[in-house]
Amino acid sequence: MKWSLAAAMIDARDLCExxxxxxxxGFDSIAMPDSVFYPETVSADYPYSPDGKRMWAPETPMPDPFVAMAAMAAVTERLRFYTNVLKLPLRDPLLTAKQIATMAVMSGNRIAVGVGLSWIPEEFRFTGTQxxxxxxxTDEAIEIIRSVCGGGGPQWVEFHGKHHDFDRxxxxxxxxxxxPIHVGGHSEAGLRRAARLADGWISVNVGAGELADTIGRLRELRSEYGRAREPFEINxxxxxxxxxxxxxxxxxxxxxxFRVSPWYLYGTDFTSRTARLDAVRRFAEEFIAERPAG
Structure with missing residues (x-):
């Protein structure tokens, strides 16, 4: 088992520590969320709460994940970092690939990227995207990022798609x-995207029963796409x-x-720097220290 620390909604000044x-x-990785801005008025319901309301205040810190990952990578040696999840269709894929490639090189290959679509109409409207x-x-952007960040150092690449087009x-x-490129989401389209294009899948916060059903569906889809024998991560x-x-x-x-937020498990005030670190240490003692060696 590997353990990932979900570092959402934390003061940017506390992330490196x-x-x-x-x-x-002993954590294996840190997951960083992506939220470009907080629209005062949103014309769609939040899909992961019973009443469709967002569960955080507008001033809640949401550092840019790439900047935060680069800073944390600079003060660590082993820990991996990934986005959970990057709202990829809001961004230019070539510029995104450039950022990911640079982080991967400078961190010593400790960067992965989890991608999703975004549910907020205003994010698309305010950033001038469709x-x-x-x-x-997003499908095309995944292919572009993989062509640039697929290993082997700098390579000549080109892409000619419906939405993105460039020569060598x-x-x-x-x-x-x-x-590694992972896809988040529980929709059928998201699961198919993960099974067809990605190295793994990232869940939202969900019960064990639904998680088991979704993993079963991913196996069916990966078999359908002829990828059943390829390595595949489930985060x-x-x-x-x-x-x-x-x-x-x-x-x-x-x-x-497993992606965890220990401060919630122990009922800790996650806005308290000291209490948050104590929760991380306690979780490691109770869970990570007990995993089998190797």
Whole structure:
């Protein structure tokens, strides 16, 4: 089992220390969310709450994930970093690939990217991007990022799609190892995108039963696309799981990395720097220290 620390809604000034402590106590990675801005008025419901309301205040800190990951990578040696998830269709894929490639090289291949679509119409309108084509553009963007960050250093690449089109070019630096690309989301379209194009899948906060059903569906889809024998990561954030044996059951059905926020598990005030670090250390003692060696 691998363990990932979800570092959402944390003061940017506390992230480097948090990363150092996470590495010290045995976490494998840190996940950084993506929220470009907080629209005062949103014309769509939040899909992950019962009443459709957002669960955070407008001033809640949401540091840029790439800037935060680069800063944390600079003060750690082993810890990996990934986005959970990057709202890819809001961004130009070549500029995004340039950023990812540079981070991967400078961190020593400790960067991965999780991608999603975004549910907020205002994010598309205010950034001058199309919501209607977000799925198709994300598919193309994944291919572009993979062509630039697929390992082997700088390569000549070109792409000719419906939404993105460019002739041969080279981006340097570029990583010597492939940057893993994971897809988030529980919709059928999202699961198909993960099964068809990605190196893994990232769940939202979800119960163990729904998680097991989704993993089963991913297996069916990967078989359909002829990818059943390829390595595939399952990064999950199971709700209601509070015992190591329960985590082990989920690992047995396919979860490869668990994403946790220890301060919520222990009822800690996550806005308190000291309490947050204490929760990270306590979780490591109770869960990470108990995993089998190797």
């Amino acid at each position: 948090l990363a150092q402590v996470a590495e010290e106590v 919501m209607r084509t977000r799925g198709a553009r 070019l080279m981006i340097s630096p570029a990583p010597d190892l492939p940057v 999950a954030s199971p709700t209601g799981v509070r015992d190591l044996d329960e985590f082990r059951v989920l690992a047995d059905i396919g979860v490869t990395e």
